[in-house]
Amino acid sequence: MPDGFPENSVGLVAPQLFRFEGPLELSCGRTLPSYELVVETYGELNAEKSNAVLICHALSGHHHAAGFHSAQDKKPGWWDDYIGPGKPIDTRRFFVVALNNLGGCHGSTGPVSINPETGKPWGKHFPPLRNRDWVHSQARLADALGIEQWAAVVGGSLGGMTAMRWAVELPHRVRHCVVIASALKLTAQNIAFNEIARRAIRSDPDFCDGDFIEQGKSPRNGLALARMIGHITYLSDEVMGARFGRELSSGTFMRGLDAPMEFQVESYLRYQGDQFADKFDANTYLLMTKILDYFDLARDYNNDPIAAFSKAQSKFLVVSFSSDWRFAPARSREIVDALIAANRDVVYAEIESTMGHDSFLLPNPRYAAAFGAYMRRIADTIEPRGGDDATG
């Protein structure tokens, strides 16, 4: 392990680019002649290739799930609390594969990539995708890595939907499916929030009807606003109260002083929005939120989730968080009820947390214990071993 990184970190990591030649037929009827996926892997693939875990990212996620890109990196990958040596997804025992989804803007083929037919960025002309397309694009990644069956496909939020889609779309390739803070489909309220975010982006004059790259512009305000709205819905009233309350970051309520006043929550949200606008592509945001909205696990199974899950061969872990109102525990219970009715093996934990939807990314002892216990059992069936102190 290079100096300076925590002992339970995967340490220095580097992304790899995988190129897939040969057409990928998409749900919309169109075809991508070829595509690229940017991928990070942690841990070692065993000789039987039976210890691979696929990480499916959420709306704004990417391939950098754990570790650091350089010694100067201040922040590790987005799920570093749960991926690493001795962590719930233990890289001493699992070979972990994290990627940027097709249609993403972090290095995989997406709206910011060049369309080989036109020589210009795809932009708004990138084909609309469905979760199913991600599954099939990722199956070719599994093929390239020599992985016939994932020990587990794991995802939170939108990633949980991808994990479920994997389990019913390619049942023989998934041994365990871990669905965290997710849903069988979005509620009307949830779609409504996404539509507000999309409208914020589209109404930015610099969006240029989706052609902003060609016109050398960026709808930063629209993107920032979309992120600010999203961010509020990922937190809870309680955690915002605890973190910011009504504290001011500048100015004062004192009489006679008319310096501009700003609440801490305002500057925090503005910072989050601006940060996001710097690194995220507006067309990708539109694409990803549409994938979220259109997802309905049971649509092709006569709207019956039991029929959908009857196709699955994997075992399931489902986790929700008490304060998550964007993907509420009730949505996870619908998943669990359908799994039980379909006679699938399932474990369900409803974790007490004040952190809202973001809970699935944040440290939480009980979440780590339950998730870790489940993953340990998977690892034990691959390769039985003794105590935690054994080294990999």
Place this chain on the structure above:
Amino acid sequence: MLRVDLDILQQWIAPNSRVLDLGCGDGSLLQSLRDNRNVEGYGLEIDAQQITTCIERGVNVIEADINRGLGNFADKSFDSVLMTYSLQVLRRPDRAIDEMLRVGKECIVTFPNFANIRPRIYLMFRGRMPVTKQLSYQWYDTPNIHFCTIRDFENLCRDKNIAILNRKVVTKCRPDRYLRGLWPNMFGETAIYHLSK
């Protein structure tokens, strides 16, 4: 829960059947049923620590509050619904039994018999709520809010037209064991009922 209760109860569950265990604790019953009788099952549990233990055992544990009912389960979707030593902690044990018989073709319930001679003597001579090895809480911190006796339970079954397929009464204390057959409501410590409707 006594070892002997588990042994009796397991014999009432058909091999290869599908069970739901309400308040499954650390999952040992479900694990044993799976390993010994090839029984597929799910356990409902509310305690975080117990849930993690179930996961470690590879038991299908679902975090749920039984007090909210079993509305998410279809009628007769399980061969047996079990509840060991949890009846007395529920807000409405009567409704729980209704739900168990709706969801399961049969159900098995075990509970501590409050009319056992030991709590009777305790209450009679000390004039205080019984604190025994089996029921080791004080009145103010006990999760056991609805104690009943064997006679109470059978009255409830009669009122609800519930058929008692089997009944066993077990006792740990040696002298009582010889007497429980004669006078179960006085000498039985734990009652095990096999019910259907």
